Amino acid sequence: xxxxxxxxxxxxxxxxxxxxxxxxxxxxxxxxxx
Amino acid sequence: xxxxxxxxxxxxxxxxxxxxxxxxxxxxxxxxxxxxxxxxxxxxxxxxxxxxxxxxxxxxxxxxxxxxxxxxxxxxxxxxxxxxxxxxxxxxxxxxxxxxxxxxxxxxxxxxxxxxxxxxxxxxxxxxxxxxxxxxxxxxxxxxxxxxxxxxxxxxxxxxxxxxxxxxxxxxxxxxxxxxxxxxxxxxxxxxxxxxxxxxxxxxxxxxxxxxxxxxxxxxxxxxxxxxxxxxxxxxxxxxxxxxxxxxxxxxxxxxxxxxxxxxxxxxxxxxxxxxxxxxxxxxxxxxxxxxxxxxxxxxxxxxxxxxxxxxxxxxxxxxxxxxxxxxxxxxxxxxxxxxxxxxxxxxxxxxxxxxxxxxxxxxxxxxxxxxxxxxxxxxxxxxxxxxxxxxxxxxxxxxxxxxxxxxxxxxxxxxxxxxxxxxxxxxxxxxxxxxxxxxxxxxxxxxxxxxxxxxxxxxxxxxxxxxxxxxxxxxxxxxxxxxxxxx
Numbered sequence: 001x002x003x004x005x006x007x008x009x010x011x012x013x014x015x016x017x018x019x020x021x022x023x024x025x026x027x028x029x030x031x032x033x034x
Numbered sequence: 035x036x037x038x039x040x041x042x043x044x045x046x047x048x049x050x051x052x053x054x055x056x057x058x059x060x061x062x063x064x065x066x067x068x069x070x071x072x073x074x075x076x077x078x079x080x081x082x083x084x085x086x087x088x089x090x091x092x093x094x095x096x097x098x099x100x101x102x103x104x105x106x107x108x109x110x111x112x113x114x115x116x117x118x119x120x121x122x123x124x125x126x127x128x129x130x131x132x133x134x135x136x137x138x139x140x141x142x143x144x145x146x147x148x149x150x151x152x153x154x155x156x157x158x159x160x161x162x163x164x165x166x167x168x169x170x171x172x173x174x175x176x177x178x179x180x181x182x183x184x185x186x187x188x189x190x191x192x193x194x195x196x197x198x199x200x201x202x203x204x205x206x207x208x209x210x211x212x213x214x215x216x217x218x219x220x221x222x223x224x225x226x227x228x229x230x231x232x233x234x235x236x237x238x239x240x241x242x243x244x245x246x247x248x249x250x251x252x253x254x255x256x257x258x259x260x261x262x263x264x265x266x267x268x269x270x271x272x273x274x275x276x277x278x279x280x281x282x283x284x285x286x287x288x289x290x291x292x293x294x295x296x297x298x299x300x301x302x303x304x305x306x307x308x309x310x311x312x313x314x315x316x317x318x319x320x321x322x323x324x325x326x327x328x329x330x331x332x333x334x335x336x337x338x339x340x341x342x343x344x345x346x347x348x349x350x351x352x353x354x355x356x357x358x359x360x361x362x363x364x365x366x367x368x369x370x371x372x373x374x375x376x377x378x379x380x381x382x383x384x385x386x387x388x389x390x391x392x393x394x395x396x397x398x399x400x401x402x403x404x405x406x407x408x409x410x411x412x413x414x415x416x417x418x419x420x421x422x423x424x425x426x427x428x429x430x431x432x433x434x435x436x437x438x439x440x441x442x443x444x445x446x447x448x449x450x451x452x453x454x455x456x457x458x459x460x461x462x463x464x465x466x467x468x469x470x471x472x473x474x475x476x477x478x479x480x481x482x483x484x485x486x487x488x489x490x491x492x493x494x495x496x497x498x499x500x501x502x503x504x505x506x507x508x509x510x511x512x513x514x515x516x517x518x519x520x521x522x
Contacts (some may be wrong), residue, residue, distance in 0.1 A: 004243030005254050009108040012256055013316070017308055020117035024124050024301035032294060034129070 040351035041182035048220070048355055049197055052213055052362070056201025059209035065395040066382075069206030069402055070137045070374050071289040078295045078302075080211050081286060084367075085303040087214035088282035090221065090310055091171055091364030095357050096178075098311065099340070100333030102319025103326075106250075106258025109266060111315035112273045113308045119277025120304035123284065124297060126447050131287045132296040138371070139284060139439070140379040146446050147454035150384055155458060157379035159438045159465060160281060161409070164372035166431040168413035171365045175358055176417070181338050182354035191417055198362045199410035202369050203403045207289055210366045217363040224349075224356030225313060231344040232321045239317065246320040253323060268486045275436040275492055279443065282367040369413075373406035381405075430472045430487065437464035437491030441499045456502040464495025 002010040063069055076084070102110040136142040139160065144153035172191050179190030201209045236242045243254055252259040257266055283303065290296035321344075322336035330339050341353050382398055385391070441464065442457035468491030474482035 004240035004247075005108065006256075009254055009256050013108055013111060013113050013312065017113040017117040017304075020114070020121055021301050021304050021308075024117075024121055024304065027125060028294075028297050028301060031129075031297070034293070 037347040037350050038182070038184040040347050041184075041354060044351050044355040045179070045183060045358065048359060051216060052197050052201050055212045055216065056204040056209045059201075059205025059212055063206060063208075063399065066378060066398050066402060067137060068208070069399055070370070070378065072206070072208040072211060074289055075291060076211060076286070076289045076295070077291055078298055080215065081290055081295060081299040082302045082306070083218045084211045084214045084286055085283050085299060086306045086310070087218045087221070087360070087363035088210075088286070088367040089280065089303075089307055089364070090360050091174070094311075094364075095314060095360055096174055096334055096337050098314045099318045099322055099337040100335070102315040103322035103336045104333045105260050106253045106255065107246075107316040107319040108254055108256055109258030109261050109269070110319070111311050112270050113311065115270045115273035116277055116308055116311065117304055119274045119280070120300050120307075122278035122444070123280070123287075124300040126444055127284060128287055128296045128300060129293050130447055131284065132290055132293050137288055138374045138379055139281060140375060141383070143442070143446070143457070144379075144383065147452075147457055149454035149458065150388065152442075152454055152458045152461075153379055154384045155461060156439070157375040157384070159434065159461070161372045161375040161380075163431045163435045163438075164281070164368040164375070165409060165413050165416065166434075167368045168365055168372070168410075169416045170431070171361050171368070172413055172417035175361045175365075177334070178338075178354055178358045178361065181342075182351065182358065188418065191414060194358065194362065194365075195410055195414040195417075198365045198369060199407055202366045202373075202410075203406045206402070207286075207370060210370055211289075213366065214363050217359040220352075221356045221360045221363075224353045225310075225318075227349050227352060228318070228341070228345065231349065232317070235344055236321060236324060242317065242320050242324070245324050249324055249327075253320070264485070268489050271492070272433065272436070272486050272488045275440050275488060276432040279436050279439045281371055281435060282364065285367070285371055369406055369410055372409045373402055376409065377402040377405040430475075433468050433472065433486065433488035433491060434465055436488050437468040437495050440464075440492060441495045445499055445503075451503070452499075453503060453506055455506055456499050459502050460495045460499035463498040464491045467491045467494040 001007070005013065067073060098110065131139075131142055134142045134145055136145055138157075140153040140156040143156050144150060172195055175194035176187040176191035179185045179194060180187050183190070185193065201213055205212070232242070236245060246253045250259050257263065261269070287296045287299075290299065318337065318340065322340045326336060326339040326343055330336055337357075338354075341350050345353060377398065381401060382393075386393060438461045442452075442461045445452040445460075446457055468487045471482055471487035471490050475487055
């Protein structure tokens, strides 16, 4: 249990979306001069 | 002081504020570009707030909490799908849409495919689905104003519709953006007000989730209490496809000051949206399941009942005003999109200009304003009919929009080779299959209930696009290089 959630739920709700959002920010930064 | 008196007070202040903003925004509007894309002057902060406010609607609060309480907060809150949907908008659409110089999505499609038919078709779909969304939102507004002020539903719907139609017709996108800032602040303040009262009633976040799991085993699992994996997968796909073609967001990108603003607004919007959905689905959904589930007859009553149970009259009145405000911050974008599709795309671009009818900018500005009022009135009249659960209506409008645009947009943006004929037929077939499937779903045909209507719609759209493209001549559109660049 993490934050009261089963680990798979925690991964689906918090970990994976965070990775996608960080990837989006990296993309924005890398293409800032386009 | 009774909640209805307080509610009337809060709502009166809110009403005056919205109308004042609409009037202020209406000054110095001289052209369609001023009205539809606020002169392309929107900066990053306002764009992010506008995006979030447009996407978090009354249904998203009332029905999301209700659905989460019913089947499970984790199952309902598909954060990953939201994030991936936004990633598609960022990586595929943002730059090209902003760069195209259009004002509406049909503008972009007409430009990309050099096709008036595609413009006309997409404008009809956007106008139709936006009205459907509007009907759902006006229903929520009637429901909320009944709880807030004690108004009969009819008058609640009428009052709500009057407010958002008035400020949109006056100030266009500038009014939408400015009112969204006020609506955004009110909504978050109100939801945060609920935290201490829930905390006092049940305990901390972890204690709440442990309680809900004891009360409804499986509530915190990925699958929820009742969904099977097949339905869960279709839910994930629905949200992903729906959010990667989310018109309220895509359309606002046209108004961004520049391409960087359009791009950076996407991850920030995704972050805030997911935060909100986690709060609504997990926190409020769990609290509703633990505290009020046994006292209600339909899921849509969960949120109002939770507020009535926990909060005193002041907080309750403020929260209901905030929900009405969240509803309006979505309806205004939808109304503007719908009005623009009819007046700008259908009347001006599909009828007047091809037939050599010349009119002034001020004429078109008037036409957009009249159309906005007529669409609002139509949605209000439709909302008086009994169309079932709010969430169903919104989710079917989602499905039609997604099936109509997902493949044509993505294929058109990623490949120069995608033809107008392939995009148009793909959109038409995807839409027709979704609408027919939806009709059978609503009438409870057993075979149709196997999956959400978006699945067969999307599948058909993809197959038709691939097949037509394969068999047809590759007729590239004229201005492709400008939009796609030389690399793609």
